[in-house]
Amino acid sequence: MERDRLADLRGTYQVRAHQVVAAPSAAFAGLDVLRCFGFDVAEPNPVRRRKIPGGTVKLVFALEGTFEGRALDPTALVIGLHDRAGTAGHAGRMRSVQVQLDPLTARRVLGVPLDELRNGAVELGELHGPTVRRLAERLAETPTWTECFALVADYLRARTAEVEEDRAIAHAVRELRRSNGMRPVGELAAESGWSPRHFRRVFAEQVGLPPKDYSSLLRFSAALTALTRDPLRDMSALAGDFGYYDQSHLIREFRRFAGAPPGRLLNMSYSSNTAPGGAT
Incomplete structure (x- = not known):
């Protein structure tokens, strides 16, 4: 499928397109979300995937995983717009929910100047406080993707501010x-x-x-x-x-x-x- 081929080429999902569970658009009704998806994969050997910037701001809820043999606690990151190529490495299990936002939507959700996030990533908790960690922990304990997507949608609705666009x-x-x-x-x-x-x-x-x-x-x-x-x-x-x-x-x-x-x-x-x- 051409769309999956392009997604794999870009590294859009961090994993291969066929490993992704896409959230139905109805789950984010009323929200300007470009894409939300989840995945739960295990890589037996280390891989390093190409990451090609796509002009979106990403919210990454890392629910379970291993890095260099160490189990990771549930956490959440914001990845700002990039204007250069990169790579992302991984080995072992990785379970995550990710949201991709248009920049102007991301500004309303995050409430910070987006140029501060250029070519970088920060803990979402630094912007939105301890509720983020509790959300990540709750997502890690949630058994179905449908319920996970609903929790993320509720979070976005609560955080989206009525910011007047220029x-x-x-x-x-x-x-x-x-x-x-x-x-x-x-x-x-x-x-x-x-x-x-x-x-x-x-x-x-x-x-x-x-x-x-x-x-x-x-x-x-x-x-x-x-x-x-x-x-x-x-x-x-x-x-x-x-x-x-x-x-x-x-x-x-x-x-x-x-x-x-x-x-x-x-x-x-x-x-x-x-x-x-x-x-x-």
């Missing part, structure tokens, strides 16, 4: 998504009525990345999706279709966001989604 930023985000990151940022800054410097600052605070980095990520994501659908596509044509200066520019952006040029990325990732030693 219309200029919401408009800019919509335009960048509509154009796959190809709408000139200078035009959007001018449309906001703000100075370019102020526009960049407010955008980064509310979205998590500066506007040029966010637009570059969207353009890369669109190119990656197109390439996944047609792995034999001519690279020069692909570069032209998505507004890159030339094929070299396209390859540089793939190295930045995926850690590898297009051909090597596809060849390595479809079979195992495991980055070789030293790759990031």
